[in-house]
Amino acid sequence: MNTHATQTLDARGMNCPLPILRTKKALSGLNTGETLAITSTDPGSIKDMQAFCKQTGNELVSSDANQGEFVFLVRKA
Template identity: 65%
Template sequence: MNYDKELDARGLNCPLPILRTKKALAEISAGQVLKVAATDPGSVKDMQAFAKQTGNELVSTSEAGGAFEFYLRKH
């Protein structure tokens, strides 16, 4: 998937992945996509809730080898 900005939140625990995601989204324009890499298992539910609360679209979520990738489209 194409993305406009990438955030490496691997090794960070809650709430840091979400806080960094919020900051990174503020740096891109509406319609652009942010790719987030994280290793915190709690980040799966956190990203879903964050997207719902902020109105941003969680386009895709995947997991491989204990690492998660999220693609969020800024509203």
């Protein structure tokens, strides 16, 4: 888990569309420029997170895959 993020979200074990819904909810509690680190195990979340950020204007700072876990860093717009 990324310790530099303002907030972290554990979405492991959740399946589509829960990781995106939880991300949206967590982001709504952040201020502009703050970051959220999300960990998920749903392989579909890689593409979904890109699409979510593109559509909502939030910045997908990084997207990493590591032994079946996916870690995303999103900066709130």
